[in-house]
Amino acid sequence: MSEQISSSEPSPVAVLKDALHNFEKVALSFSGAEDVVLIDMASHLVEKLSVFSLDTGRLHPETLRFIDRVRQHYATSLELTLDLLVPEPVALEKLVREKGLFSFYEDGHEECCHIRKVAPLRRHLTGFDAWITGQRRDQSPSRTQVPQRQIDAGFSTARRQLVKFNPLAAWKSADVWDYIRDNDVPYNELHDRGFISIGCEPCTRAVRPNEHERAGRWWWEESTHLECGIHLMNLDQEPDQTNDSGG
């Protein structure tokens, strides 16, 4: 592990190339600032890109405006498919009828995240062989071991192995924001109001000076559990690493 997280790791662009060139069915997961950096890098590598975002129904209006701004920004340089995945009504309506709209403050975010994020993601990923995320190791205690490439133990199925790429795994927050500034990459306007890591509106808050970015997420729960279930394997297990060149 320690070798892989050394400075001799491939660059983000190299990892992104690996994903985009070696997999036919590959999608980029988009929600935060890191992901637009990846879209921006990809716009110089490929002509078509499949991006998806989880529209949980609880995002900030500012985040929805940001998502659409990204769509428009790259529409000229890239054939961009942007899928917004929404929750399945039966499960969602049942949860809300029984527990209301804010049950996560009482019994934890997993149930809501499962319906609004994990299930739509699982449904969508069945159409792909690989996906790309913006995870970074310095984002949270649960992400310190994130490799640049791994078999996605959580979303692979008996029929199909899914590979997960994290091209920015070795980047620091400052690297992301330097890239955004240097390349005029669109970013969520909430970042101008003290927000760093941005998820659903009721489960995100601005952080104070010198607070860690993940302090703004699910702040009423234990800091070791701050994953929404998309990257749940970060919590459960040693990440499986795949060193074969995929495809």
Next chain:
Amino acid sequence: MSEQISSSEPSPVAVLKDALHNFEKVALSFSGAEDVVLIDMASHLVEKLSVFSLDTGRLHPETLRFIDRVRQHYATSLELTLDLLVPEPVALEKLVREKGLFSFYEDGHEECCHIRKVAPLRRHLTGFDAWITGQRRDQSPSRTQVPQRQIDAGFSTARRQLVKFNPLAAWKSADVWDYIRDNDVPYNELHDRGFISIGCEPCTRAVRPNEHERAGRWWWEESTHLECGIHLMNLDQEPDQTNDSGG
């Protein structure tokens, strides 16, 4: 028509009683300040109430907090079922993939309203014989003829006639707010920031002093078309009126 809109009309409570006592399968539609007035009145008339709200995925976070506050507020006095109806994923994801999240600013609000409001409403109303709304005649040019009770030509089916009750048809805006103040009825915090009529976030704005309340809705379209499709019959036709006592 003119007689019906006279001061000799039944009171809101009388109309509400008619709906709640004469129909077994009756639901109250909830989104705005008027609707909570009706819930409040109903809490003195019945022990169980079926309420629904259209959770379009684009409501203000403040509106979602308001909806949940209403649920909690009446939980002690009433067996309140609060259904939040969400859009069907296939149609919604198709619209957004093809046109993005803000197509209504370009080609009108009907398409988006249909998917996020009308279709979920139609699906839900198939389970009911009557529904209750907070429409008022002074809300907009398209509502000046709203009767207290009507056959819902838009949502009745060949198999089932649906009756629609508008108990507050004859009330003025001031009547609503007097009731809210006098009875400590919960209201949307956006009303404290210049919002009067409140719908989806991208399609609602605060109004200036002396602007009409509907000036804050779909302001980029013709003022005679400012209905979302829920009350579309207001636009299309003379309302059918039913004077029989229902059931």
Next chain:
Amino acid sequence: MSEQISSSEPSPVAVLKDALHNFEKVALSFSGAEDVVLIDMASHLVEKLSVFSLDTGRLHPETLRFIDRVRQHYATSLELTLDLLVPEPVALEKLVREKGLFSFYEDGHEECCHIRKVAPLRRHLTGFDAWITGQRRDQSPSRTQVPQRQIDAGFSTARRQLVKFNPLAAWKSADVWDYIRDNDVPYNELHDRGFISIGCEPCTRAVRPNEHERAGRWWWEESTHLECGIHLMNLDQEPDQTNDSGG
């Protein structure tokens, strides 16, 4: 009195002409939406205009931006002198040292208003023979008898009689906003957020639908005392009316 408040009263422009043409030393008091209507009317009547505003040190940042926008807006059509009057330091520093910055919530707004508004106004008005205000009769219970023209019993001195003009006395709120809309008159952006009558930041709030505009001012005090002292004669006494043509 009743005759004067009839529809046979002179128009706002006629009253404004009376003030601007018959008095050499005349100043227009500017804080709210009404006052910009008067500046706009005056820009068609005169080439030079002396306007002042009370910069209490507690105005909303939005109000300061609005004041400067008005200055720039009329700079091309009018030689506009815009004086911002600030409080005298010794009295202000003494008040704040002894009672802090929010004493008005405890013992009333008069003491603070006196230092931040009345004293700077009195100092400034000594240089004038007449002043013009935007008072309207329907603004508050204390203003129902406001005449279009009066001797200012509060600010006249033994040496100099001061005449006060209220050209919009007979206008309703809707008249003001119709004029603003029809003439593209700049207005305070806070009006787009539910504010109607706007004073100092800690003493002003947005109002709810159908609340009276003055409900947003000094709301913790008796509604019959809601004057800041600038128009204190509205509270104390029958207004003296002067029907001579001034000068």
Next chain:
Amino acid sequence: MSEQISSSEPSPVAVLKDALHNFEKVALSFSGAEDVVLIDMASHLVEKLSVFSLDTGRLHPETLRFIDRVRQHYATSLELTLDLLVPEPVALEKLVREKGLFSFYEDGHEECCHIRKVAPLRRHLTGFDAWITGQRRDQSPSRTQVPQRQIDAGFSTARRQLVKFNPLAAWKSADVWDYIRDNDVPYNELHDRGFISIGCEPCTRAVRPNEHERAGRWWWEESTHLECGIHLMNLDQEPDQTNDSGG
């Protein structure tokens, strides 16, 4: 110089004791988060404390609420005199009449800062032999050489030498915020909205993730000139250092 900025420097409390115990006429300058840390430390060292703040007339309403909250918070543990220094009217009214309220965006912040900050400060400091500030070396390029104690070349007069103490000179931003968190020290609510260094409202903005705190101040000017004039000697000259024990 280099020795003084080593880890062998006295602690903040030691420097504060030096100031508070060796000078009879000593005042603490208060505007930001650092300064409340110093007030908190002082509350354990002395029974009386003279604090002042520059009320420029352009502070955020949130900052004024913060200042008053600090006054109330320490009122029980300390005999706290809190002077809010306001600008002198003649100079201020002249500037605003001639250039409006936002001239600093055109010709720099010095003129406005001089009237609203430096002049009131100079007037106030004539009554003191020493003052205490919250300056830190890592705050900005102009502060990297700030000593813990210095003769204030800018505000000393021929008649009286003024000593300036910067007890937190060696602290990092994280030290300040750790202290605030650990000791429940009141802080400006704007820090919860992305603001780090906070000055006047038109001259302060929130910063984005990973931006330096001073990026939020006078951002339209050269970064080497970002001092308001209070600490202007940081720009002009090598700081004079005094190593005698004062008094």
